């Protein structure tokens with residue numbers, strides 16, 4: 001968003017020279033806007049289908065409640081992409097670019113951490129399902145999960161709201177960065193939110209890794225007890241055909257969730273630390289380094305945005321109710337794609 005030296009740097013930063021500090025290079029103004037435009041179109045199609053399908057599925061398990069929350073987050077995230085495209089490609093008015101800094105970027109981050117938190121909850125749920133397969137659910141538990149979902153949204157909204165309110169300074173030039181619109185308190189809160197979000201991410205990554213390690217161990221124990229080539233029982237009580245085939249599918253499913261987490265979120269959270277420092281303690285960085293961290297942040301942010309189109313794949317591969325409803329709507333036989341999907345359902349351990 002910054003193209004010249006007239007834009008005031010963050011408090012305490014050195015003054016800098018236009019040519020080295022401008023963010024307006026090909027990557028920011030052309031490459032990412034094109035990529036985000038594609039992502040928007042793909043995300044719109046995939047998430048519209050997901051919303052349509054989930055509307056037809058009752059919230060009968062914790063897993064489905066969590067997935068529905070992720071769909072809502074992904075839809076909101078998808079709608080922030082056009083604003084980013086217009087703003088980064090310099091096609092937006094000053095007012096729209098202020099809106100991006102104040103509202104749409106904040107919504108983007110909010111929905112990203114909603115997805116991360118629900119991924120953590122899903123992995124815990126799947127782990128419990130694997131270790132205690134015969135533990136069902138009941139109406140009271142479902143209500144508690146809905147309340148928990150509401151609490152998560154409320155917590156993140158409250159955390160992010162000051163980023164909207166304290167981004168209230170009038171830009172002194174047509175070229176500005178989001179930080180230039182923040183008050184002192186706004187910059188401080190921006191830093192606090194980023195620390196809290198780092199804790200949320202790394203906490204959930206550890207949760208996902210521990211949960212899937214336990215799931216894999218339990219499944220291995222279960223499959224090694226069964227005889228090869230015959231029909232056996234998975235811990236959830238679901239019958240599986242050949243153990244080695246089931247094992248392969250289970251590993252692929254586990255890999256899908258871990259891969260999404262690692263590809264989408266890990267690079268961004270490494271890149272975010274120095275970038276936030278360059279925003280709030282600008283005096284520690286020269287212009288070239290600031291630009292480098294900005295580009296690193298933008299590149300890894302794109303990987304995080306990919307999450308909005310990868311999540312629908314997770315619903316399809318890991319949620320049997322989702323597939324069944326989709327196939328019914330498309331008038332396809334229920335077994336379609338079974339070679340790809342295995343027998344995963346929200347009630348079996350071969351899922352998420």
Ligand SMILES: Nc1ncnc2c1ncn2[C@@H]1O[C@H](COP(=O)(O)OP(=O)(O)O)[C@@H](O)[C@H]1O
Nearest residue numbers: 101105106109160163177178179190193194197
């Ligand atoms: N983790 C977060 N949660 C909520 N809002 C955030 C988060 N990180 C940044 N923001 C807000 O999003 C807007 C854009 O932030 P950022 O991407 O750091 O700036 P820039 O677009 O200048 O690189 C700012 O208002 C910022 O405070």
